[in-house]
Amino acid sequence: MRLFVAIELSDEMKKASVKILHDLKTAGVTGNYTPAQNLHLTMCFIGEVSDAGPVSEALSSVKITPFRLNFTGIGQFGDLLYVGTRGGQGINSLAADIRKALDGAGIDYDRKKFTPHITLIRKSSGKAGKIAIPEAGMMVKKISLMRSDRVNGKQVYKAIRTF
Numbered sequence: 374m375r376l377f378v379a380i381e382l383s384d385e386m387k388k389a390s391v392k393i394l395h396d397l398k399t400a401g402v403t404g405n406y407t408p409a410q411n412l413h414l415t416m417c418f419i420g421e422v423s424d425a426g427p428v429s430e431a432l433s434s435v436k437i438t439p440f441r442l443n444f445t446g447i448g449q450f451g452d453l454l455y456v457g458t459r460g461g462q463g464i465n466s467l468a469a470d471i472r473k474a475l476d477g478a479g480i481d482y483d484r485k486k487f488t489p490h491i492t493l494i495r496k497s498s499g500k501a502g503k504i505a506i507p508e509a510g511m512m513v514k515k516i517s518l519m520r521s522d523r524v525n526g527k528q529v530y531k532a533i534r535t536f
Contacts, residue, residue: 375421375521376428378471379413380442380513381532382491387412389444389509393456394493396504402454404497411530414442414458414491416516417471418483429518429534431478435470437536438463443510447501448490454497455490456506460513464489471516 382390390412398406419428440463448457458464468487475482517532 374423374425376419376425376533377415377519377521378417378419378432379415379517379519379530381515381517381535382412382414383511385509386442386444386511389507390456390491390493392507393447393504397454397494397501400499400502400504402494402497402499402501404452404454404494404499406494407492408527411528412491413519413530414489416468416487417475419475419480420483422480425518425520425533427478428475428480431474431480432471432516432518432534432536434477435467435474435516435536437467437514437516439512439514440464440467441510442489442513444506446506447493447504449497450488452496452498453492454494454501455492458489458491460489463513467513467516 391409440460442460445457445459517535520531
């Protein structure tokens with residue numbers, strides 16, 4: 374099974390993200406849009422594992438100090454378009470603590486530099502222009518161990534456990 378650790382978005386953040394997606398579509402940006410139900414902030418991508426138990430056990434040791442999460446603006450990694458997020462030292466400490474817990478349990482994960490963002494469009498083309506970023510935010514108090522499955526040709530994300 375394919376796993377990742379995520380912050381699931383509040384209704385306010387999800388609604389604001391959907392507005393950004395709508396504005397991008399109206400601006401003529403094409404690509405593979407993230408479905409509203411799949412919008413999230415990945416804290417750590419783990420990948421394929423045969424058993425989620427050890428990952429879940431490792432994450433149970435992570436202590437979360439609540440912090441505020443807000444949007445920063447539209448950004449791009451190659452042809453991936455995203456909305457950046459800001460969570461101050463809280464989000465960076467949480468990312469480091471997640472990695473430390475996984476390291477301690479000997480669990481492999483994607484070690485790319487952590488850049489907090491919400492993926493909006495993959496394989497994007499076109500100019501985002503001056504898309505207004507809604508004023509939206511949330512308090513982060515928990516993380517989720519997520520499972521990614523392909524169902525009828527579409528990615529479906531499901532929380533296995535919340536911490």
